[in-house]
Amino acid sequence: MNSWQTWHTGKDGWLVNDVDRDRVVALLRDAYVDGRLSPDDFDDRVTRALGAVTRADLNAALTGLAVVGGQAHGSRIAAGETLA
Template sequence: MRASHHDRDAVVDLLRDAAAEGRIDHEELDERLERALTSRTRAELAALTVDLPAPPDSGPALPPLVLKGGLSGATRGPGQWETPAHVIARGGVGGVKIDFSRVRTRLPEVLVEAYGETSGVTVVIPDGWAADTAGMDPGTGGLRNGTTPDRLPGTPLIRLTGSGGLGGVEIRHPDRKERRRLDDNPA
């Protein structure tokens, strides 16, 4: 399987930690870093760390976040919050908005199950993040993807699945008003 930027970055971090702990010397670190940054497959990356201990577990996984629009709607964000690997959003009558603009995450991928139902679901992701909407059924309300395909290294991929229902599902980067609000209130 082909290696991603995130895969290479994770190996680079592990190699640097190993050098800091004295497990490999600086000459070997330079050699392995060069090979890591030019690796094309996960197998090539795995060969670079096979003799090193696995990174410590980052703790228990967060349970899925479930947002239900109900009659009055539901919102998560744009403040700082830690995202779980799985988010379920049901638009209901009031709609749901999920804003990832200021989340804290080291996850390579976040699965967002979105069901537009009557009023729809809006997902806002920061610039540099990318979305995969191949698993999404547009339904009657449709799917609007206003994201760019340019993904920065070390940022998560938002994998969008579910159904647009009547209200539809939209995934996009922050609009002008949201950008202004973020700029006025730096994290």
């Protein structure tokens, strides 16, 4: 195993693709439309999501958002949780 593979162990280290990034951007867009994100916060989170390399990066863009319309209705996405 090379150093790149060694570093990317565990699910938060898994690499993401454009489909994963687009899914998170869609969640952020919904949060913005619902009024749960300010324009500046939305821009910052979308920028982080589009630049994400790992699942941890995507999860960081979602941290603190309330889940609406999902299974965990009304709960918040904590730092250790994953939606990506």
